[in-house]
Amino acid sequence: MDDRLIRKWAREELVSQEQADRMLADLREFRRESRSGKFVTAVSTVGAVLLGISAILFIASNWQELSSTVKMALLIGATAAAYASGYYLKYEFRDLPRIGGALLFLGALLFGATVMLTAQIYHINANEHTLVLIWFIGILPLVFAVRTYPTAILGAVLLVLWIGLFATSRSRFWGIDNLPYWYVVSGLALFGIGGLLYLREGLEKVARAWRLVALKVAMFSLFLLTFRWLVEHGRTAFMDSGYELACVLSIAVLAILAIGLDSLVRKDETTRLESYTGIGIAAFMMLFLLYPLPDVAYVIVFNLLFTALTLLFFYAGYSRGDIRIVNMGVFWLAAFLIARYFDWFWSLMDRALFFLVGGVILVVGGIVLEKQRRHIKSSFAQ
Amino acid sequence: MTRKAFILIGVFWLALVGALVGFKEYTLKTGQDVLLRTVPVDPRDLFRGDYVILRYEISSLDLEQLESDFGSDQIMEIWGYRHVYVTLEVEDNLARATGVFVEKPEGLFIKGSAFPEFNPDRDGPTVLTIQYGIESFFVPEGAGKAIEQERQEGMDVRVSIDRFGNAVIRSLVLDGREIAVEDL
Numbered sequence: 001m002d003d004r005l006i007r008k009w010a011r012e013e014l015v016s017q018e019q020a021d022r023m024l025a026d027l028r029e030f031r032r033e034s035r036s037g038k039f040v041t042a043v044s045t046v047g048a049v050l051l052g053i054s055a056i057l058f059i060a061s062n063w064q065e066l067s068s069t070v071k072m073a074l075l076i077g078a079t080a081a082a083y084a085s086g087y088y089l090k091y092e093f094r095d096l097p098r099i100g101g102a103l104l105f106l107g108a109l110l111f112g113a114t115v116m117l118t119a120q121i122y123h124i125n126a127n128e129h130t131l132v133l134i135w136f137i138g139i140l141p142l143v144f145a146v147r148t149y150p151t152a153i154l155g156a157v158l159l160v161l162w163i164g165l166f167a168t169s170r171s172r173f174w175g176i177d178n179l180p181y182w183y184v185v186s187g188l189a190l191f192g193i194g195g196l197l198y199l200r201e202g203l204e205k206v207a208r209a210w211r212l213v214a215l216k217v218a219m220f221s222l223f224l225l226t227f228r229w230l231v232e233h234g235r236t237a238f239m240d241s242g243y244e245l246a247c248v249l250s251i252a253v254l255a256i257l258a259i260g261l262d263s264l265v266r267k268d269e270t271t272r273l274e275s276y277t278g279i280g281i282a283a284f285m286m287l288f289l290l291y292p293l294p295d296v297a298y299v300i301v302f303n304l305l306f307t308a309l310t311l312l313f314f315y316a317g318y319s320r321g322d323i324r325i326v327n328m329g330v331f332w333l334a335a336f337l338i339a340r341y342f343d344w345f346w347s348l349m350d351r352a353l354f355f356l357v358g359g360v361i362l363v364v365g366g367i368v369l370e371k372q373r374r375h376i377k378s379s380f381a382q
Numbered sequence: 383m384t385r386k387a388f389i390l391i392g393v394f395w396l397a398l399v400g401a402l403v404g405f406k407e408y409t410l411k412t413g414q415d416v417l418l419r420t421v422p423v424d425p426r427d428l429f430r431g432d433y434v435i436l437r438y439e440i441s442s443l444d445l446e447q448l449e450s451d452f453g454s455d456q457i458m459e460i461w462g463y464r465h466v467y468v469t470l471e472v473e474d475n476l477a478r479a480t481g482v483f484v485e486k487p488e489g490l491f492i493k494g495s496a497f498p499e500f501n502p503d504r505d506g507p508t509v510l511t512i513q514y515g516i517e518s519f520f521v522p523e524g525a526g527k528a529i530e531q532e533r534q535e536g537m538d539v540r541v542s543i544d545r546f547g548n549a550v551i552r553s554l555v556l557d558g559r560e561i562a563v564e565d566l
Binding site for chain 2: 060061062063064076079080083084087090091092111114115118119120122123124125126128134137138141142145146
């Protein structure tokens with residue numbers, strides 16, 4: 001609700017001046033309260049993150065002054081204390097719900113630290129993917145029970161991290177070249193699952209957090225696939241591993257099913273456009289992995305696809321009144337333009353000319369993008 | 383979140399950590415202790431953060447020199463995602479590989495994931511790199527250099543192997559002397 005709208009109603013005598021003043025005062029109070037609440041959440045969440053990092057660094061230092069048993073007892077005690085106090089503050093006493101939420105989040109971090117300490121004590125291999133999987137599985141019920149952004153984001157990040165570690169542990173050449181493919185289809189699957197979560201009342205925050213993480217992962221991976229060398233190397237490695245190919249294709253099928261189901265239930269036009277795009281990309285990834293066309297053809301398609309997606313971000317952000325989506329589009333379009341500029345023009349121009357033209361393009365591009373962003377932002381406010 | 387969910391999640395966390403501990407403790411309590419000889423590796427690859435990468439004599443096995451239930455033509459099929467079982471013969475506590483199998487063998491064996499090694503001089507790979515899950519030894523911050531010096535003189539690792547072939551590191555051994563982490 002905007003102040004200008006209330007004043008307009010007062011001018012048109014739809015509401016009395018007294019009612020308008022009361023509405024404006026209430027609105028100001030609501031905004032102040034909301035800002036203050038968000039600030040408390042942000043500060044306490046940052047505090048929880050710092051404490052979690054401190055616990056993980058303490059474990060990493062492998063300090064020998066304390067025995068493993070004492071360290072284990074300390075960490076389990078700290079996890080239980082954070083988890084229980086968070087629960088009581090948020091759900092039983094209800095007097096400090098935001099701090100309670102941050103403590104529950106800290107509990108989720110400390111649970112992971114406990115898993116890592118156990119792995120250190122028994123010298124379980126470094127970068128072992130199952131440890132991250134155990135952490136993810138452990139906090140998954142908490143994600144759906146507390147339904148806050150920090151725990152939902154932690155869950156999505158752990159899932160993404162596990163997929164990366166799993167992929168690199170199984171493939172030839174440590175699978176680094178293949179990671180973008182894993183992450184494009186995994187991002188799409190997570191996006192689809194996020195869409196399905198929207199259908200369940202009360203899970204909107206989890207759904208939004210998972211979709212945002214999914215978009216970032218998928219866009220970053222697609223950005224990498226606009227580079228020719230990655231397309232060539234990754235695809236060759238994939239063809240040598242039937243098992244890995246089967247895993248990625250299965251995730252692509254899951255993505256198509258999840259996004260398709262979501263689009264069938266939800267009716268609005270933007271969601272459908274998003275869904276068709278997601279299904280299209282997942283199907284294209286399957287085509288890419290199964291049918292050998294010259295790599296350059298795929299590189300061109302990936303570039304066109306990435307450009308179209310950044311434009312879709314503008315459209316979706318504008319339609320939904322969501323500035324974060326628009327900002328994402330601005331970021332990826334800028335990154336894409338910079339990358340292609342270096343790719344295409346480096347060998348063709350004298351370096352001085354290269355930097356001159358590059359500078360002009362970026363400055364002019366920046367002005368256009370900023371103007372466009374402001375225009376969209378002000379149209380949201382109206 | 384309801385009180386029931388709160389309790390169930392707490393118990394679930396304890397169960398996960400307990401299972402992880404229990405799984406490893408089972409191997410340590412019931413397993414047979416053997417020594418595995420480590421081999422020198424490029425010092426640049428020795429450290430990653432605060433752990434030491436361990437590579438054993440049994441980490442690289444040539445199928446042509448060992449007993450096996452599969453041929454070198456099938457080597458690509460076991461790539462990383464099927465367990466292999468390496469049978470061990472113990473002499474003076476030191477274990478050496480005698481065979482590599484995809485079916486669980488009799489006697490003392492250790493379980494691992496196998497990756498073929500490509501050799502340009504041969505038509506196809508006959509050598510397997512095998513990871514047993516005991517390739518990292520975590521050390522206190524800054525203690526890695528001491529291990530590096532010890533390792534130059536040759537070092538063994540005492541591991542416990544249970545009846546399913548799972549292995550857990552117990553300690554490092556130098557000239558028959560156990561090295562506790564605190565000594566480093």
